[in-house]
Amino acid sequence: MRTAFHILPVSTALDAELRHAIDRKTKPLGALGRLEDLALQLGRIQGTLRPVIQRPRVIVFAGDHGIAAEGVSAYPQEVTWQMVMNFVHGGAAVNALARSLGVDVEVVDAGVAHDFGPLPGLVDAKLGHGTRNCATEPAMTAEQCETALARGRERVQAARAEGCTLLAFGEMGIANTSAASLLLHKLRRVPLGVATGRGTGLDDAGLVHKRAVLARAAARTDGLTDGREALTEYGGFEIAMMAGAMLGAAEAGIAFIVDGFITGSAYLAAQCIEPAVRDHAVFAHRSAEAGHGAMLELLQAQPLLDLGLRLGEGTGAVLAVPLLRAACAFLGEMASFDSAGVSGQA
Numbered sequence: 382m383r384t385a386f387h388i389l390p391v392s393t394a395l396d397a398e399l400r401h402a403i404d405r406k407t408k409p410l411g412a413l414g415r416l417e418d419l420a421l422q423l424g425r426i427q428g429t430l431r432p433v434i435q436r437p438r439v440i441v442f443a444g445d446h447g448i449a450a451e452g453v454s455a456y457p458q459e460v461t462w463q464m465v466m467n468f469v470h471g472g473a474a475v476n477a478l479a480r481s482l483g484v485d486v487e488v489v490d491a492g493v494a495h496d497f498g499p500l501p502g503l504v505d506a507k508l509g510h511g512t513r514n515c516a517t518e519p520a521m522t523a524e525q526c527e528t529a530l531a532r533g534r535e536r537v538q539a540a541r542a543e544g545c546t547l548l549a550f551g552e553m554g555i556a557n558t559s560a561a562s563l564l565l566h567k568l569r570r571v572p573l574g575v576a577t578g579r580g581t582g583l584d585d586a587g588l589v590h591k592r593a594v595l596a597r598a599a600a601r602t603d604g605l606t607d608g609r610e611a612l613t614e615y616g617g618f619e620i621a622m623m624a625g626a627m628l629g630a631a632e633a634g635i636a637f638i639v640d641g642f643i644t645g646s647a648y649l650a651a652q653c654i655e656p657a658v659r660d661h662a663v664f665a666h667r668s669a670e671a672g673h674g675a676m677l678e679l680l681q682a683q684p685l686l687d688l689g690l691r692l693g694e695g696t697g698a699v700l701a702v703p704l705l706r707a708a709c710a711f712l713g714e715m716a717s718f719d720s721a722g723v724s725g726q727a
């Protein structure tokens with residue numbers, strides 16, 4: 382049975398008041414640029430002229446990929462579980478960035494090949510010991526895909542129950558740029574030559590080999606338009622769980638930040654499942670991974686940052702949190718022309 386996501390488009394009922402409040406702040410009209418768009422978006426999502434960011438949380442979903450056996454990554458598969466341990470011990474990039482910015486980190490085992498046993502600080506949502514090799518067979522079953530979507534939603538509900546009003550999503554999974562490229566290729570017809578990049582750092586020969594493997598994987602299926610089918614054929618457990626979390630966040634009326642290329646592929650699938658997810662999404666950054674530019678263009682998404690990042694883990698998403706805080710701060714705290722006695726436009 383397919384899980385239904387009941388997402389209401391955000392209400393535009395407050396738009397006139399929000400725009401008026403933004404325009405009457407003591408600044409030339411439009412001078413806070415993209416922060417003004419963020420303020421409007423957050424005001425709409427929270428249905429208030431005073432949106433707030435409380436207990437922001439980045440959820441890092443980890444999973445392994447059968448296609449790693451084809452030699453499509455510059456790093457071995459065991460790096461996935463080793464990095465999960467690093468996240469749990471607080472030593473990864475996302476931990477350091479999140480600490481410096483006051484963002485909570487949750488780490489989720491969506492389907493890492495390694496068995497961690499009970500491990501404090503790790504959420505066990507394991508769907509299997511990695512996906513199957515999607516170059517030769519579907520990555521997962523339709524049932525696993527459904528369970529992944531549902532478990533992603535559960536993580537959002539848990540965050541919300543703990544007072545979180547802003548979510549950021551990130552991932553860890555050796556070979557998951559292959560899954561992401563295949564999702565982009567299959568769902569949006571982007572040629573594999575454009576959709577495939579170097580991931581963790583393949584050299585030229587590695588990239589040629591990766592493209593050949595992905596072409597073989599892509600040839601297994603005809604055109605796919607259904608988000609669930611695409612996830613089942615080519616996704617990862619962490620990618621499907623992120624898609625469920627994004628849909629769950631939109632359903633719960635919570636804004637969420639999309640990280641880089643792989644998180645973007647989860648968003649692509651989520652948007653195919655329920656287009657209304659768009660209103661709640663903020664795109665953090667333009668990843669250096671080839672294919673992300675094409676993905677963002679297709680989504681008509683303007684990311685906030687362009688820092689040359691290609692790490693994943695939710696690092697770019699965490700870096701966007703201060704900008705969302707700033708949008709709330711100017712809307713809530715800035716004086717208006719009237720309250721400050723400043724002359725408006727001549």
Ligand SMILES: O=C(O)c1ccc[n+]([C@@H]2O[C@H](COP(=O)([O-])O)[C@@H](O)[C@H]2O)c1
Pocket residue numbers: 453454455456552553554555556557558559579580581582640641642643644668669670673690691692693694
């Ligand atoms: O977020 C991105 O845009 C991004 C771009 C390239 C690589 N990554 C990270 O690198 C891993 C996947 O790379 P690969 O080469 O193993 O497919 C995975 O753990 C991702 O988090 C992430």
Ligand SMILES: Cc1cc2nc[nH]c2cc1C
Pocket residue numbers: 456460464552553554581692693694
């Ligand atoms: C070391 C390392 C850290 C990562 N974090 C996200 N993806 C990664 C891939 C590698 C290889």
